[in-house]
Amino acid sequence: MSTCEEAGTRAYHHGDLRCALLAAAGELLSEGGAAAVSLREVARRAGVSHNAPYRHFSDRDALLAALAAEGFAELSRRMALLPASRLQALGQCYVAFALEQPGRFALMFGGVAEKSRYPQLQQAAQALYRQLGASVQAAAPGRDPATASLAAWSLVHGLAQLLLDDQLPGQDAAAAAQAVTGLFVAGLGGA
């Protein structure tokens, strides 16, 4: 994840401590969801002392916020690889990300209390929303940008959530994402 690669912290014999902590926390997150992430267990898995995580994270919430920020950065990175004009592709990317990393997805969209306490998280989230907004405007220049963006986000967020919660048994996720986003984008352009 990009935050990790970009972090230049070098401390301890362990190399990049922050990076190691986030990697360990990311593993716990994907194994057991946010409930499985504790500073103590992260330290244990990273092979550092119980107190070491506090060098980078004031508490568990700060660690969760960093994990969520990593998620936003990763999803933005993936979307940036797609043509900005391809709103449908961005939507499919969002749904695929949610299914691939359900724990991270849950953390990004609802798992961090008092998001406003974490500027890095807010910036990462806003960067993603700007990306989505630009793509929506390109796809539907005549629409109210705020409404069209919120509708696009709601659409893919809802589909991802329904798939994650086993509400669409027998439904192929990728095919559903393609069909639903295709219908939506056609509708944006059509009226």
Add this chain to the structure above:
Amino acid sequence: MSTCEEAGTRAYHHGDLRCALLAAAGELLSEGGAAAVSLREVARRAGVSHNAPYRHFSDRDALLAALAAEGFAELSRRMALLPASRLQALGQCYVAFALEQPGRFALMFGGVAEKSRYPQLQQAAQALYRQLGASVQAAAPGRDPATASLAAWSLVHGLAQLLLDDQLPGQDAAAAAQAVTGLFVAGLGGA
């Protein structure tokens, strides 16, 4: 809730036991979410013995399934009061229900494991989906019904979830639901 009103069970000095149990469980659900619902606590609140709930619910999951079924029946009932042709109104109704009863909403869409074990729940859910499907077809006769229904459901489900998870700070829920569903319905008809 309709299931409760329709139930004719009369047993114990307590009157309609099943109804009393569901009412107590519904209170616990709305106070603390599904985590707050236990057969023991439901019995205590309904003023019956610890064993009494087992007359109607084989275990906690069965009770949760009944609460979810009640939710589907209630949402169907509300939607049935709206003109079937008003897909937008149905969507707004869905979002309003989610915000009014978040615990029930979470239970209906993801909170019951192995839904297929509960025919009453499945029937109640399918009745709702048929209602939605009919309304979508009326609004967009030229569209693939399965895709259009899934898109409509995803849209309102996602918006409700984002609102419930505080992802849209400062956003008026009713206004957002009106704008987003309006854009979607216009798009359905427009292309």
